[in-house]
Amino acid sequence: MTANSPTALKRPAIIINPAKPVDIDVRALAAKHCSENGWGDPIWLETTKEDPGVGQAKEALKQGADVVIAAGGDGTVRCVAEVLSGGDVPMGLLPFGTGNLLARNLGMDVTDFDGAMAGALAGTERTIDVVRAARNDPDKEQVFLVMAGVGYDATIMADTNEDLKDKVGWLAYVDAGIRNLPGKPVKATIVLDGKTVVHRGVRSVMVGNCGKVQGGLEIFPDAKMDDGLLDVAVLAPRGKFGWFSVVAGMIGKGRGKDTSVEYYQGKSVEITLEHNDDYQLDGDHEGDGKHVLMTIEPGALTIRM
Ligand SMILES: [Mg+2]
Structure with missing residues (x-):
């Protein structure tokens, strides 16, 4: 294999979502940094609607990439991470999305593409946890890096106007939230590390690996x-001012007597709903579901930035 021969230059693979408009010349930027760092030409792989990154990440590994750079939003990052998790090839980030939540949680400057590209080739490495989410209807196993949810927050993701999301980012989520009010609770059973901690009507269950949203x-x-x-937040707004107390609970760290928000931490969480509700992973609506098992995989992903 040429990638292992002593004379072969290191190569990055860049998995790019062509649907995300950026006003920089990405190919020129990559070429500049590769040449400055003594790397070979990048392997370019574009995502499609049918394959938003998993197939491309597998192809990148097959071609012997030394780093796989996710150039897109959190959806692209999640798909690339799904393939790289558990392996030893690091992931780089070119934050071209709306939220760029992983990049923000990592403390990256999401407007500095030059710095992001330099970091992906020659930056420092750190490992982060990934969360594996397994559903049985449909039978699907995925990973996420920032947060996932069933219920209300996932409804917001499903209902958010894509054009609006591109233009105004987080405000679009707020708009969707307002349009979705008021919601009906769904009976949920939440088992944390094998122990039932919740069995009642809730509006949303969110599971997080990172804390921050936009x-x-x-x-x-x-x-x-x-x-x-992993961190679990159970949202069960009560009464007329229910949602206000949820938000107040979050802003006030939710540690008081307010039962509108409850927090848990553990290594695995199994969520079973009485009926199907919306399901989202890192901001991508993934249809409906009523059962999911989420398990933390400590330090499974290496990031270079
Ligand atoms: Mg954690």
């Missing part, structure tokens, strides 16, 4: 993406 709101104030634990 607009400075921290859904999971205690979440760390390298502590081997």
Whole structure:
């Protein structure tokens, strides 16, 4: 294999979502950094609607890429991470999405593409946890890096106007949230590390690996993406001012007597709903579901930035 011969130059694979408009010349940027760092030409792979990144990441590994750079939004990042998790090829990030939530949680400057490209080739490495989410209807196993949810927050993702999301980002989610009010609760059973912790009507269950969403709101104030634990937030607004107390609970870290938001931490969480509800992973609506088992995989993904 040429990739292993002593004279072969290292090569990055860049998995790019062509649907994300960027006003920079990505190919020129990559060429500049590859040449400066003594790397060979990048392997370019474009995502499609049918294959938003998993197939491309597998192809990148097959071609012997030394780093796989996800150039897109959190959806692209999630698909690339699904393939790289558990392996030893690091992931780089070119944050071209709307939310860029993983990049933000990693403390990256999401407007500095030059810095992002330099970091992906020659930056420092760190490992982060990934969360594996397994559903049985449909039978599907995926990973996520930021947060997943069933119920209300997933309904927001499903209902968010894509054009609006591109233009105004987080405000689009807020708009969708307002249009979805008021919601009906769904009976949920939540089993954390084998122990039932919730069995009642809830509006949303969110599972986080990172804490931050856009607009400075921290859904999971205690979440760390390298502590081997996942964070669970159960939202069950009550009464006329229910949603206000949910938001107030989050802003006020939700540690008071307010039962509108409850937080848990563990290594695995199994969520069973009485009926199907919306399901989202890192901001991508993934249809409906009523059962999912989520398990943390500590330090499974290496990021170079
Ligand atoms: Mg954690």
